[in-house]
Amino acid sequence: MKYLFLLCLSVNVVVLHGxxxxxxxxxxxxTVLGSSPSSAASQSEQPPAAPAFTLEYLMGKFDPAQHPDFxxxxxxxxxxxxxxxxxxxxxxxxxxxxxxMADGVKLVIISATRNFERQKQIWEAKWTGARAIENGANAAxxxxxxxxxxxxxxxxxxxxxxxxxxxxxxxxxxxxxxxxFEQGSGKPIYEWLSKNASLYGFCQPYSPKGPDRPHxxxxxxxxxxxxxxxxxxTRLAEEKLRDDMIRGFLGAETAVKIGVVExxxxxxxxxxx
Ligand SMILES: [Zn+2]
Numbered sequence: 001m002k003y004l005f006l007l008c009l010s011v012n013v014v015v016l017h018g019x020x021x022x023x024x025x026x027x028x029x030x031t032v033l034g035s036s037p038s039s040a041a042s043q044s045e046q047p048p049a050a051p052a053f054t055l056e057y058l059m060g061k062f063d064p065a066q067h068p069d070f071x072x073x074x075x076x077x078x079x080x081x082x083x084x085x086x087x088x089x090x091x092x093x094x095x096x097x098x099x100x101m102a103d104g105v106k107l108v109i110i111s112a113t114r115n116f117e118r119q120k121q122i123w124e125a126k127w128t129g130a131r132a133i134e135n136g137a138n139a140a141x142x143x144x145x146x147x148x149x150x151x152x153x154x155x156x157x158x159x160x161x162x163x164x165x166x167x168x169x170x171x172x173x174x175x176x177x178x179x180x181f182e183q184g185s186g187k188p189i190y191e192w193l194s195k196n197a198s199l200y201g202f203c204q205p206y207s208p209k210g211p212d213r214p215h216x217x218x219x220x221x222x223x224x225x226x227x228x229x230x231x232x233x234t235r236l237a238e239e240k241l242r243d244d245m246i247r248g249f250l251g252a253e254t255a256v257k258i259g260v261v262e263x264x265x266x267x268x269x270x271x272x273x
Pocket of ligand 1: 171
């Protein structure tokens with residue numbers, strides 16, 4: 001998939017018409033894309049991010065508010081909090097947002113870039129029990145064994161240094177609850193994303209677990225990733241990131257025992273690689 005994607009990038013517009021399709025199915029024509037000079041089509045005429053991503057970047061050790069490749073997301077696209085995204089990702093997102101709006105679907109960013117420090121706060125709050133984990137439990141009390149506790153937190157939260165949210169390519173949309181997207185108000189939103197997000201370069205990395213995705217975080221219907229850039233970072237992780245580099249927070253010693261890089265960083269939907 002990744003090679004196909006790179007090929008598509010080099011063929012410019014093609015990426016918007018099927019190659020980016022997360023499910024490998026022919027996508028509908030994205031007529032909206034051809035009409036704007038600022039579309040992702042013109043964006044992909046730029047070199048496909050030859051940026052030499054570093055391990056420091058991969059691990060979120062920078063401040064997105066100060067980073068030249070990042071931009072603050074306008075409030076109209078968010079729940080009102082302050083978020084940053086990579087400029088390339090933001091440009092693609094805005095096109096997707098416009099198209100969704102035209103179809104009566106309002107996409108709302110409820111999380112975007114979180115650097116190492118932010119992820120450390122989230123992780124350690126769950127690790128110490130200061131913040132409940134998704135099943136409402138106090139992880140510190142209920143899971144005294146460190147590996148067991150880490151695995152429980154890892155159902156939905158990344159260890160600092162291993163989150164796709166570090167990269168500026170990943171967003172959470174509308175609601176952090178799969179049920180909302182299956183039965184509730186989010187159902188048309190998820191249906192729209194499933195059908196159309198790939199036209200704009202976005203995929204759902206945390207798809208249902210199964211033979212194609214045996215390891216990793218549970219399904220997250222709200223988490224979408226900008227493949228043209230994120231796939232480069234996934235590849236960097238595959239080549240250079242090792243479990244013993246994951247450190248600097250409470251419980252980090254479990255990373256090696258769990259095999260966090262292989263199982264979680266690389267445990268994504270094959271369509272996102
Ligand atoms: Zn997320």
